Amino acid sequence: MTSTSPREDTRAGAPSSAEPVLRVRDLRAHVAGQQVVEHVDLDVAPVGVTALLGRNGVGKTSTIKAVLGLVGRSGTVELDGTDLVALPTHLVVRRGVGYVPEDREVFAGLTVTDNLRLAERRGSEHRYDLVYDLFPELKERGAQAAGTLSGGQQQMVSLARALLNENRVLLVDEPTKGLAPRLVQEVSRVLARAAQVAPILLVEQNLQVVRDLAEHAVVLTDGRSVHHGPAADLLADEELTQRLLGVHTDTGADSGADTGAGAGAGAAPRRAAHEEGPA
Amino acid sequence: MSTVVLLLFTGVGLGAIYFLVASGLSLIYGLMHVLNFAHGVFLSLGAFLGFEVASRLGATTWTGFAASLLVGALAGALFAALTERLLVQRLYERHIEQVLVTVGLGLAAVALFDGIWGTDPRFISGPAWMGRTTSVLGANVPNDRFVAILVAGLVLLGMVLFLRRTRYGMIIRAGVENRAMVTALGIDVRTAFTLVFTIGGIAAGLGGVLASHYFGYVSPLLGQTLLIFAFIVTVIGGLGSLTGAAIASVVVALLQQFANYYLWGTGDLAVVVLLAVVLLTRPSGLMGRRA
Numbered sequence: 001m002t003s004t005s006p007r008e009d010t011r012a013g014a015p016s017s018a019e020p021v022l023r024v025r026d027l028r029a030h031v032a033g034q035q036v037v038e039h040v041d042l043d044v045a046p047v048g049v050t051a052l053l054g055r056n057g058v059g060k061t062s063t064i065k066a067v068l069g070l071v072g073r074s075g076t077v078e079l080d081g082t083d084l085v086a087l088p089t090h091l092v093v094r095r096g097v098g099y100v101p102e103d104r105e106v107f108a109g110l111t112v113t114d115n116l117r118l119a120e121r122r123g124s125e126h127r128y129d130l131v132y133d134l135f136p137e138l139k140e141r142g143a144q145a146a147g148t149l150s151g152g153q154q155q156m157v158s159l160a161r162a163l164l165n166e167n168r169v170l171l172v173d174e175p176t177k178g179l180a181p182r183l184v185q186e187v188s189r190v191l192a193r194a195a196q197v198a199p200i201l202l203v204e205q206n207l208q209v210v211r212d213l214a215e216h217a218v219v220l221t222d223g224r225s226v227h228h229g230p231a232a233d234l235l236a237d238e239e240l241t242q243r244l245l246g247v248h249t250d251t252g253a254d255s256g257a258d259t260g261a262g263a264g265a266g267a268a269p270r271r272a273a274h275e276e277g278p279a
Numbered sequence: 280m281s282t283v284v285l286l287l288f289t290g291v292g293l294g295a296i297y298f299l300v301a302s303g304l305s306l307i308y309g310l311m312h313v314l315n316f317a318h319g320v321f322l323s324l325g326a327f328l329g330f331e332v333a334s335r336l337g338a339t340t341w342t343g344f345a346a347s348l349l350v351g352a353l354a355g356a357l358f359a360a361l362t363e364r365l366l367v368q369r370l371y372e373r374h375i376e377q378v379l380v381t382v383g384l385g386l387a388a389v390a391l392f393d394g395i396w397g398t399d400p401r402f403i404s405g406p407a408w409m410g411r412t413t414s415v416l417g418a419n420v421p422n423d424r425f426v427a428i429l430v431a432g433l434v435l436l437g438m439v440l441f442l443r444r445t446r447y448g449m450i451i452r453a454g455v456e457n458r459a460m461v462t463a464l465g466i467d468v469r470t471a472f473t474l475v476f477t478i479g480g481i482a483a484g485l486g487g488v489l490a491s492h493y494f495g496y497v498s499p500l501l502g503q504t505l506l507i508f509a510f511i512v513t514v515i516g517g518l519g520s521l522t523g524a525a526i527a528s529v530v531v532a533l534l535q536q537f538a539n540y541y542l543w544g545t546g547d548l549a550v551v552v553l554l555a556v557v558l559l560t561r562p563s564g565l566m567g568r569r570a
Contacts, residue, residue, distance in 0.1 A: 068463060070459055070462075070463060088462070088467075089459075089462040089463055090462045090463075090464075090465050090466055090467045090468070093462075093463060093464065093465035094465045099463045099464075101460065101463070105457055105460045107452070107453040107456050107457065107460070108456060109452060109456055110449065110452060110453055110456075114449055117446075117449065118446075118449055118450065118453055118461075118464060118466070119464050121464070121465045161464065165465075
């Protein structure tokens, strides 16, 4: 019942607006010969934020990496109706996919300015105005090596690299992970603004951020998408949230989301290793 | 005193040649995680073709010497670029196979050189000045040492400027840190792979010509013999670090020279002991970021 009826929801709760910008069907991904994503269907609406949720280790990061082609994959990954599944990562990205990876992954030995210059894509306008408007600090610290920045500043660099180009969709993986509450709000504000420029597929453990930003939600369990629907409906349904995400929603506490999910998830530990990926 | 000075210059001169081999190895490993066992034959080809050109244009003229450097560099570059495009890149991400194919290429190329130039060393000559010595603090230092040091210094400078000042240099530096993220920015990292091989080939080709003057001969095994020491240098310096390769080249060559002279010809042993000490105390090398 759980695995079929929510997919009915997809149709019912699907955005009434036009075609999805990113359409993923039967996505499978493997890392080192091991299946880490088994069957994921998801749509990213042409506007706003679609949240990709689930307990720790269910394959959220692997799903994002599979969309980009950073891990071996099969299935269908359509951007604006064109299947990208056979393309190497750099060509997928050039079609207009911006990526903010889970652990920021700034180039520590390069300066902030060089991190941004490296991200400049040919054939795209480079929106330094937007980037420096959102993160004035990056302009001041342009000559500083990115490895010497704080975690929050590195997250700014990582977000700025993605926002610099014109994208059709942004894939943002746990942008608030490990950040202080003040910075979580800051990142949330930036994402809200970014979502006006390009739709976002957001992996996020902090349900308050999801509540603030996301219109739609997709939930994964054991490498499979098991629920699709409006984010507000999901978060309003305490029983469903508890079962799918392993957290109580009423508190909205971010710390609960992180630790509670790990402790409560029976199936999680086996996959956790793959989810992490290379640092 | 004069002995120490002579050993210093000879050591740094040998270090310069090690650096010309090791710099390419280190960049290639750093970016692609490929241990290129064919790197020595880039050097040998550069040395042989340089020798051929110099002997046609006049081995004792500066024109002949300059032409041999140019041809050596071009030969190394071309051989390296083709190796990357035709063999290594087809085995993208398959590191064991990449090692096997470079080992195989190394063996096949040495056999080919044997067939063309014979197994005996070809003794070479250069401009008269290079065969003479210059007196430095009472030591008579062979002039070819200065040339080797100068060329290696220029190559180091050129590589540093390229890595620091150009977009491709930036891509290579970023790729050494995190290759997957470079592709996730929409950059085709394979162009950088070919480029790194080509740069390594240029340095190795120059090293081949200079090594043939340093040792006084060219032989099919010249490159692969130097490759062993270049690998040691690369590991000691830290895989992927150009500065580390430069420092380790000089340290290894100096140690080798001094141990050979003062410790009864135990230079090679001393180098291996140094390698062991570095691996035990600093497994990622002098300037390495990670093991």
